[in-house]
Amino acid sequence: xxxxxxxxxxxxxxxxxxxxxGGGDPYLGCxxxxxxxxxxxxxxxxxxxxxxxxxxxxxxxxxxxxTAFIEKLITLDAARIxxxxxxxxxxxKADAVMVAELGGVQTTIPMVVxxxxxxxxxxxxxxxxxxxxxxxTTFGINGIPVTPLVAVDAHGECxxxxxxxxxxxxxxARGVCTSMGFQATSSLYSMRGVEAKRVSVPGTVSQxxxxxxxxxxxxxxxxxxxxRLIRSFDGSLYGGARILFDGRIDDLSRQTRxxxxxxxxxxxxxxxxxxxxxxxxxxxxxxxxxxxxxxAIVPDLICILDRETADPIPVERxxxxxxxxxxxxxxxxxxxxxxxxxxxxxxxxxxxHSFVPLEALx
Amino acid sequence: MHVGVDVGGTNTDAVLVDGGRIIASHKTPxxxxxGSGIGRAIRRVLDSAACRPAALSSxxxxxxxxxxxFVERRRLTPVGVIRLxxxxxxxxxPMVDWPPDLKAAIGDHVALLPGGYEIDGREIAAxxxxxxxxxxxxxxxxxxxxxxxxxxxxxxxxxxxxxxxSIVAEELPGAAVTxxxxxxxxxxVERENAAIMNASLAGLAQNVxxxxxxSLQALGIEAPFFLSQNDGTLMTVDRVARFPVLTFASGPTNxxxxxAMLSGLKDAIVVDIGGTTTDIGCxxxxxxxxxxxxxxxxxxxxxxxxxxxxSIGIGGGSIVRSANGAVTVGPDSVGHQLTQxxxxxxxxxxxxxxxxxAAGKADIGDRARVKxxxxxxxxAAMQQIHDRIEEAVDRMKASREPVPVIAxxxxxxxxxxxxxxxxxxxxxxxxxxxxAMGAAASQVGGEVDRVFSYEALGRDxxxxxxxxxxxxxxEAAGAAPGTIEIMDVEELPLAYVPGGAVRLRAKxxxxxxxxxxxxxxxxxxxxx
Numbered sequence: 001x002x003x004x005x006x007x008x009x010x011x012x013x014x015x016x017x018x019x020x021x022g023g024g025d026p027y028l029g030c031x032x033x034x035x036x037x038x039x040x041x042x043x044x045x046x047x048x049x050x051x052x053x054x055x056x057x058x059x060x061x062x063x064x065x066x067t068a069f070i071e072k073l074i075t076l077d078a079a080r081i082x083x084x085x086x087x088x089x090x091x092x093k094a095d096a097v098m099v100a101e102l103g104g105v106q107t108t109i110p111m112v113v114x115x116x117x118x119x120x121x122x123x124x125x126x127x128x129x130x131x132x133x134x135x136x137t138t139f140g141i142n143g144i145p146v147t148p149l150v151a152v153d154a155h156g157e158c159x160x161x162x163x164x165x166x167x168x169x170x171x172x173a174r175g176v177c178t179s180m181g182f183q184a185t186s187s188l189y190s191m192r193g194v195e196a197k198r199v200s201v202p203g204t205v206s207q208x209x210x211x212x213x214x215x216x217x218x219x220x221x222x223x224x225x226x227x228r229l230i231r232s233f234d235g236s237l238y239g240g241a242r243i244l245f246d247g248r249i250d251d252l253s254r255q256t257r258x259x260x261x262x263x264x265x266x267x268x269x270x271x272x273x274x275x276x277x278x279x280x281x282x283x284x285x286x287x288x289x290x291x292x293x294x295x296a297i298v299p300d301l302i303c304i305l306d307r308e309t310a311d312p313i314p315v316e317r318x319x320x321x322x323x324x325x326x327x328x329x330x331x332x333x334x335x336x337x338x339x340x341x342x343x344x345x346x347x348x349x350x351x352x353h354s355f356v357p358l359e360a361l362x
Numbered sequence: 363m364h365v366g367v368d369v370g371g372t373n374t375d376a377v378l379v380d381g382g383r384i385i386a387s388h389k390t391p392x393x394x395x396x397g398s399g400i401g402r403a404i405r406r407v408l409d410s411a412a413c414r415p416a417a418l419s420s421x422x423x424x425x426x427x428x429x430x431x432f433v434e435r436r437r438l439t440p441v442g443v444i445r446l447x448x449x450x451x452x453x454x455x456p457m458v459d460w461p462p463d464l465k466a467a468i469g470d471h472v473a474l475l476p477g478g479y480e481i482d483g484r485e486i487a488a489x490x491x492x493x494x495x496x497x498x499x500x501x502x503x504x505x506x507x508x509x510x511x512x513x514x515x516x517x518x519x520x521x522x523x524x525x526x527x528s529i530v531a532e533e534l535p536g537a538a539v540t541x542x543x544x545x546x547x548x549x550x551v552e553r554e555n556a557a558i559m560n561a562s563l564a565g566l567a568q569n570v571x572x573x574x575x576x577s578l579q580a581l582g583i584e585a586p587f588f589l590s591q592n593d594g595t596l597m598t599v600d601r602v603a604r605f606p607v608l609t610f611a612s613g614p615t616n617x618x619x620x621x622a623m624l625s626g627l628k629d630a631i632v633v634d635i636g637g638t639t640t641d642i643g644c645x646x647x648x649x650x651x652x653x654x655x656x657x658x659x660x661x662x663x664x665x666x667x668x669x670x671x672x673s674i675g676i677g678g679g680s681i682v683r684s685a686n687g688a689v690t691v692g693p694d695s696v697g698h699q700l701t702q703x704x705x706x707x708x709x710x711x712x713x714x715x716x717x718x719x720a721a722g723k724a725d726i727g728d729r730a731r732v733k734x735x736x737x738x739x740x741x742a743a744m745q746q747i748h749d750r751i752e753e754a755v756d757r758m759k760a761s762r763e764p765v766p767v768i769a770x771x772x773x774x775x776x777x778x779x780x781x782x783x784x785x786x787x788x789x790x791x792x793x794x795x796x797x798a799m800g801a802a803a804s805q806v807g808g809e810v811d812r813v814f815s816y817e818a819l820g821r822d823x824x825x826x827x828x829x830x831x832x833x834x835x836x837e838a839a840g841a842a843p844g845t846i847e848i849m850d851v852e853e854l855p856l857a858y859v860p861g862g863a864v865r866l867r868a869k870x871x872x873x874x875x876x877x878x879x880x881x882x883x884x885x886x887x888x889x890x
Contacts, residue, residue, distance in 0.1 A: 027656070027663070028551060032453040068481045071515045071550045074453035112453060154450035154486065178860060181480040254853065308757060316854065321651065 014212030019130035022284035023103020055193035068182035103130030135166035153180035225310035239330015366802025376403035397573030421587035424801035442501035446477030473497035478514025498533035560607035595807035616800030624790035635773030678773035770796035808835025816862035841872025
């Protein structure tokens, strides 16, 4: 499969949905890829299965503050050095690049790196959605160390982090990123093909495209954007998708807590003001409930979309008065094991509730 | 007494306003030089009310000329862009996704230089003054006379951009220089885009402002004049000459504000029916509800504050077709050729206006010329017109509650039936000149949008400071102290940035004093 300039808007749209509103502004990520590809270029996307056991796969992630990012954008050299420095460290060239986690810019920056290096991108990632911390991946849950982690700043300066504990690695990486002007392009979780095949979530890049095409009506299907969106989850590794709520944002409060943008928004249904939903978020959307009844909870996916166009709305663009629908989808099954839930379940976000799968909720 | 003028793509409307009410109005075709049409409209309106020019306290103008020029790629000025950002931002060059025809009109003259600031105010790199000089000289050689300075985090710190601007002014005296710090908000690409759009309108802005000044001078009008900007507030003519891009949304904004003023309603859906399209927007406390999505203008992504508008292809000149029992209305239209081509005016095209006349709901032109239009076609077309407007109104509504609809614009006669989900349809008597009324009713605003440290200041102090700055900006723009209110405050905490950094946006709006001692136009020398 190839990704060309024509696919970028679909990719941005699907990435924002699967990114559950997080992952940074997808438009900017696509601009960088558009510049890299030009009119004729393409990114090669290969299936997870096609990786040789001994191939070297290097995931790439962008670590940083979304508001710093929309000003400082992306530095080409930093992206390149994140890959080449890792290759130097490991003493061999990479055979493929991987998206560490989906969402916003996180889907496209690895592609910029890959296109520049002439390498393919694997149709897979480490989580099937966006999450705010680097230890929150299926790689990490299944024993792959996140380090060595190469963090590169806009000047091309590198900081190499080595840590046995992935959570500590996240703390150090966050600190390094802050001192780098709140932005670091990084390579992390380098793996051999055999490991990648064992621990990755397959097919997620093509799922981004599929979701984006469905929402934007580019898949020749009938029916409105929401019908197409729901159907795009049939037969995927994700659980089914469904609309949880239709209404407008009646209240939105955000604050900085422990370095995250944490908040809560309240929705009210059209025509029946007694019907309400509350959604809690910490960069990504975490929990949706009506009164005390939970309707969806992390690691299942929750996204807020424009109620006309089904355009997914990044969390930092949510505003009072917006007319929206809330859509939830079951996460990939790898995230629902007890071991996984310790790392990416409600407890990891300080939520009191236990995980209940979407399909078991009203 | 003051005059409100709207310079549209087809017509120039003027209203004479006294004590908040329209005393006289006039509509005349928009002239190519802009100024003549304005002069004509104002003269007629003064004459019809027997009002002397000296009795006017101010003139307020709204225009879509700059938007139209940009969208149609007409009369644009070539631009040179200097971005202070290296080593960062290299993966996204200026104008990387701009439409090719636009780049053909303004060129692709770009210089990427070291500089810019981190979000906490540290320099990314020091300014390369020689580099700026070299870039400026390169532009001079290419005969570029409109320059953009774009800097990472310019809204947080502008010193570097200011220094670079003064170097450019030394190398290119007389060139128009647009600084991104003056144009806009957080968001590098959108702000840079807005600055480049602004620079591309430099030549047109000079011409239009000069032409306006001449016309008013010829009429013996010495009262100050202002132009409406995107959010419905006013700015001085000097500011417009430098920042034409700030007028981009003033057309729809003025029509909605005019609708509010003429109807007395503050919360309603506004349906502005023109010759080709109908624009539907939502009034919230007297001001248009803003769009929450990024706004694309002429294929370029911006983050202007623009009204949230739905545009549908239904207007007075929409062409009505009937084939195999199916009737369609628009999207194509005879536009401003209505009075030549519609049936009731002796033409041979069946238009929406003809349908309304055939239905006996309006008496325009020669009714006899539509007597043979089949009643079934008339009914089907009427139904379609209303169904499509009704659907758009429903999409605009914030809730299921019925809301009033205010119909404005020359095509208001199309609205003949009640729209479901609405409580009433109000068509103010001066519906055709709502835009001009909106211009006349403009207020003056000031805005602040930058990053504050809550840890250093505390939230209350930071908010108070932002509000003070916004009020100060409104005053600097001409608002009368004592009338200024904070209209909007927005807080966006910055994830991952320690120190409790918060991006604060505050907007203050106030009234223009009626007897503003502004700059009389006859004192200002303007180069041709």
